Amino acid sequence: MARLSFLDRFLPVWILLAMATGLLLGRAVPSLNAHLDAVQVTSGTSLPIFVGLLVMMYPVLAKVRYDELGTVTRDRRMLVSSLVINWVVGPAVMFTLAWLMLPDLPTYRTGLIIVGLARCIAMVLIWNDLSRGDREAAAVLVALNSLFQVVAFALLGYFYLEVLPGWLGFHTIGLDLAVWRIAETVAIFLGVPLLAGYLTRTIGERARGRNWYETRLLPRIAPFALYGLLYTIVILFALQGRTITSRPADVARIALPLLAYFAIMWSGSFAFGRAIGLPYERTATLAFTAAGNNFELAIAVAIGVFGVTSGEALAGVVGPLIEVPVLVGLVYVSLWAKHHVTWTTAPQSLEGAR
Numbered sequence: 001m002a003r004l005s006f007l008d009r010f011l012p013v014w015i016l017l018a019m020a021t022g023l024l025l026g027r028a029v030p031s032l033n034a035h036l037d038a039v040q041v042t043s044g045t046s047l048p049i050f051v052g053l054l055v056m057m058y059p060v061l062a063k064v065r066y067d068e069l070g071t072v073t074r075d076r077r078m079l080v081s082s083l084v085i086n087w088v089v090g091p092a093v094m095f096t097l098a099w100l101m102l103p104d105l106p107t108y109r110t111g112l113i114i115v116g117l118a119r120c121i122a123m124v125l126i127w128n129d130l131s132r133g134d135r136e137a138a139a140v141l142v143a144l145n146s147l148f149q150v151v152a153f154a155l156l157g158y159f160y161l162e163v164l165p166g167w168l169g170f171h172t173i174g175l176d177l178a179v180w181r182i183a184e185t186v187a188i189f190l191g192v193p194l195l196a197g198y199l200t201r202t203i204g205e206r207a208r209g210r211n212w213y214e215t216r217l218l219p220r221i222a223p224f225a226l227y228g229l230l231y232t233i234v235i236l237f238a239l240q241g242r243t244i245t246s247r248p249a250d251v252a253r254i255a256l257p258l259l260a261y262f263a264i265m266w267s268g269s270f271a272f273g274r275a276i277g278l279p280y281e282r283t284a285t286l287a288f289t290a291a292g293n294n295f296e297l298a299i300a301v302a303i304g305v306f307g308v309t310s311g312e313a314l315a316g317v318v319g320p321l322i323e324v325p326v327l328v329g330l331v332y333v334s335l336w337a338k339h340h341v342t343w344t345t346a347p348q349s350l351e352g353a354r
Contacts, residue, residue: 007226011324018230019317022237023245033239033309049235049308053189053300056228059221060121060296061190061197064146065139078273078282082141085269085290086119087152093264095160097257099170108254110161111302111315116261117156118301119145120292127292127327131334133284141289149297150190154183157301185304190297225296232299233317239309254315258322266291266330270337280343284334292327295319 007014026032041050094116102109121142128138158179200221204213269290273283299316306312 007223011226012321014226014230015233015317015321015324018233019237022234022239023241025234026238026241029238032235036235036239036308046308049232049303052228052232052235053296053303054193054228055224056232056296057189057193057225057300058196058228059218059223059225060294061146061194062200062221063125063218064121064143064197064201066143066146066198066201077276078137078278078286079140079144081272081276082286082289083144083148085265085272085286086145087148087156089268090119090265090290091116091156091160094257094261095164097260097264099165101257101260102253105250105253105311107306107311108250108315110306111298111310111312112254112257113160114157114302114312115258115293115295115298115316115319117153117160118294118296118298119149120289121146121149121294123323123327124289124292127288127331128285130328130331131284131288132281132338133288134281137282137285138289141285145289145294146194149294150186150194153186153190153297153301154179157182181305182301185301186297189300189304229296229299229320232303236299236303236308236313236317240314251314251318254318255322258319259326262291262323262326262330266327270334274341274343277344280338280341283343284338287334288327288330291330293319293323295323 029035036046036048039047041047091113095113098109098112098116102112124142125138127133128135200217201213204217208217266287270283270287273286278286295316298319299313302310302312302316
């Protein structure tokens, strides 16, 4: 815990405080919704929410090492395993848990499925470093997941929210979701900050070098992701205060499939990495990349598609509240395994043959 920054270390506390502030604000300003909707940037997304979501996403994407995508890898086992676990297994696991545990709460269920589609591209770097994982491998996987989300998120969202439930005969209470609507939201709330993050890194590194960019500039930019997240949570809980206070058990029910998801994804990926002969460093990276989620994007998509007062948006907010303490705990489990389990030799370099 000492290696986490002050903001990251107490992230669950800040989220709880933001929730409480939002509830109080909602009671103090009953007409807040009307004021927020006075100026809309996209359908159902007001300007204040739009700004908060972009501020939340931009620092995350400024951290990505985009040039790592150009490396030719020798050990393809990890990359293939990670892509399959992240984009095939992960969404399927969350879909299954959401339907099993929330069959009577369709809006929260949909929100959790969206969380399952948003693969981790930011916090995983923290968990990876704390667990002594492979930094180079994590950078490559984060860069790949960033690009995959632009291309695959909308299609997978349409598949898991409309197509697959229909095939299985599940009743979706008339959910009518067009793939273009998800694609538009992802293009705005991921595409815009992705471009901004890429330009920031490219220009910053060319002007002052990577060391200056990652040790001087990024630490100044990074806190704005948390500020944007907390700002969004305050607004969301201000608008959903009555629903939340009248049904606190719903929040607890949202937390249960999330806990199961993190446990299944991390332990399954960790065991799989060791089974295929990956050394500890890459096994840890594989596990944390699989277990973590990009809750910033999940919240943005839920708000952009369903609205800030929706149950889908609330489910997205509960995500980081549960994820942060759980994955901090799993860091300790990972470090225990590092010293008490027999591992293969050090990993091959992820850099291409020179």
